[in-house]
Amino acid sequence: MLNNSQICVQPVHDGFLRAHQVSLRMVRFDLAHPVVGGNKWYKLQHNLALAREQGASRLLSFGGAYSNHLYALAGAGAEAGLDTIGIIRGELVTPLNATLAFARDQGMQLIPVSRSDYRRRGDQDFLAQLRKQYGPFYLIPEGGANEAGVRGCQDMATELAARVPDLHGCEIALACGTGTTLAGLVSGLRHLPPDPASGCTKPVSAFVRGFAVLKGADFLRADIRRWLARVGSSTSDADWSLETAYHGGGYARVGQDLRHFVAYFSRVQKIPLEPVYTGKLLHGLYQRISAGLYAPGSRILVLHTGGLRPV
Ligand SMILES: Cc1ncc(COP(=O)(O)O)c(C=O)c1O
Structure with missing residues (x-):
């Protein structure tokens, strides 16, 4: 069972972020389940329900x-x-x-x-x-990339809204393999009701930035639009984008820079990372911050989507 009470939002502090006046928090979806943590539980939950419904x-x-x-x-x-x-x-x-x-x-x-x-x-x-x-059998495509997977990931938006009181105006960064999680998150955010506690009557708006972990991933934008359409959401990309230049050589390619970054980050921030997804995304994000692409005062939420193995 998912233990969503374990999901927490962990601030990340270091001299680099301070110098750029950027606030960064990690949303620890990886803690939600020891095996089916990160985005996996969200991708699978509707598939499991459908399988049961179909008597599989x-x-x-x-x-x-x-x-x-x-x-x-x-x-x-x-x-x-x-x-x-x-x-x-x-x-x-x-x-x-x-x-x-x-x-x-x-x-x-x-x-x-x-x-x-x-x-x-x-x-x-x-x-x-x-x-x-x-x-x-009940078929689940590679990577859990189907409409039920997208619908499941919409709940990640609800989890975020419950845990991040200042979600409005944040940028949300996540690693993308198939784009299923991003499509679910974007469509989920669009359906969030305004937060009455904030006194704001406008819907919550947060920009979602995906970091593709594979090389040549420009085709994913069309896939993401297709997923959005399938779940009845607009295919507009005004509230999301996909970065395709931070693949570091290709899927599961881990160069020395990335290896050092992941080791440094895990040690200093005490947040376990793997280099294929969340580590690669963070490495790309730090490059973007270093390039001056974030104005002082920017608030970034990084989704830790799991992928760690118990040792
Ligand atoms: C740990 C981890 N993070 C992120 C992703 C990317 O998710 P998606 O394929 O939905 O883009 C995956 C792949 O499923 C993954 O295993």
Whole structure:
């Protein structure tokens, strides 16, 4: 079960931020659940409900050998009493790495497929073949990227509004892989009611800035607009943007600069970080602040979307 009382807002102080007169706070969504923390619980909650509604007893999804999504799905499925199947890109290297070993220990059936078969993960023929082989299942696309995932992430806006009294006028920064979380957050923020305590009758408005963690991610803007339209929200990008220049060489590429930054930040701020998502986003954000892109007095909320493994 999600323990949203664990989500907290942690101020970040350092000389660099002081010098630029920028206030930065980390919203610790990663603390919401030991396994299904960060954005994962939000992406999965509506999918689990739909699976139950449809009478499914088995969930199937896709991912690489280090997939945060499959790790979370294995835990969520076990907690919900549903069987899980993870279709893994490429061969299974034994001994299994910590991600896959955990998934297997949660009862997930791990099925390795060739990279060419993996590319067919959206094909109806391929899915029909999987159904024939493994029985009926509720399908969750790679990364939990579907409409139910977007709808689930709308609740992240409600959590933010409950925890950040001065949300209006903040910039919210988050890492983007598929853009599902960003689309959910943006549409969720648009539906927030005005906060009566603030005496403000206008809706809460906060700008959302996504940091793409993969190279060549400009295509994600169209995906995000599509998700927004699917959940009945405007496709306007007046209240969000996607930064595509801070990928650091590509997905899961971790250069020395980024490695040092993550080590420094984790040590000094006592906030555990990983370099693939939240670490990369923060590194990009510090570069933007350093480049003078934030006026003095700017208030930034960084969403910690998880991805850490218990050691
Ligand atoms: C830890 C973490 N943060 C952020 C993201 C990006 O989320 P999205 O794919 O919804 O853009 C992911 C990927 O799912 C992730 O694993």
